[in-house]
Amino acid sequence: MATVELTFSALPAHVRTARLVATAIARRTGVEESLLDEVRLAVGEACSRAVEVHRAHCPGEPIRIELRDDSGRFEVTVSDHAPSDEIKPEQPLDLGMLSDSFMSGFGIAVIEGLADDVEVFPGPKGTNIRMSWPAANGT
């Protein structure tokens, strides 16, 4: 059962709100305090990525986040509606290749480095990023 569902328009200003909501629900779900920074950053990265791809492909479409408390885990799924060809495989670090605009590959790399468990489901109609962390208690 989804504990909280949140949809927001593809505006950078809303990403902070999404981070705050996710962190608050994670704390309530019993995620350890030491992991809350990781939840905040990983959810922020997923939402930033979604906002950027929506602004490029479908600025009028909302982004959806589902925050679940299932079987002792806190699970977050961030879903966008943009074609997922922007997700690139991890490449060796090359300063000349890096852009100071959004680095979508970096965002995914950061999420994978932070979340206890991550799955990325790219598709022609959008990408779902599902991540989860251990949670101590139920709802």
Added chain:
Amino acid sequence: MDLKLDHRTEDRLTIVEVEGEIDVYTAPRLRELLIDLVNKGNFHLLVNMEKVDFLDSTGLGVLVGGLKRVRAHDGSLELVCTQERILKIFRITGLTKVFGIYASVDEAKEAHGKDK
């Protein structure tokens, strides 16, 4: 909290004080400041991150962009950061190898002075 930016020049080093959250919403302001400083001939930048509460990959991108700009002028962009939560994102992305990261502004100034 929002992002607060300030800067000052000491000798040939421009120290950029950053406070608050650097994310997809606020990072453009930091990008504009770094571009403005470089355009005005400040090619040795030290970004003090000690009061940064949050940094994401958008913020990293702005710092990398700043580094590219100053390097085009044989300059430098280095960081002051001791917060584990911020250092972690530099480690995950391998950027600890790209930026000089110091424990204090004084330590960075001393290292910068030795290089000159």
